[in-house]
Amino acid sequence: MRCTTNQVVDFGESGPVRCSHCKGYINPFMKFIDQERKFICNLCVPPEFRSIA
Ligand SMILES: [Zn+2]
Numbered sequence: 001m002r003c004t005t006n007q008v009v010d011f012g013e014s015g016p017v018r019c020s021h022c023k024g025y026i027n028p029f030m031k032f033i034d035q036e037r038k039f040i041c042n043l044c045v046p047p048e049f050r051s052i053a
Helices: none
Strands: 032-033 036-041
Touching: none
Parallel strands: none
Antiparallel strands: 032 036
16 A cells, blocks of 8 residues: 555665666656666756657
8 A cells, every 4th residue: 555646656676766867756757768667857867868858
């Protein structure tokens, strides 16, 4: 059981995912790619992802 007040992204054992660039926590505004194993951070958007962001 868990709160579903906001969109929840369950990463299981890996715990809360954070952006490796800005250390921001995962949020509903981030865009998932590569079968949802990676995400594009909406806070900083690394240059390598800008073309598809
Ligand atoms: Zn970031």
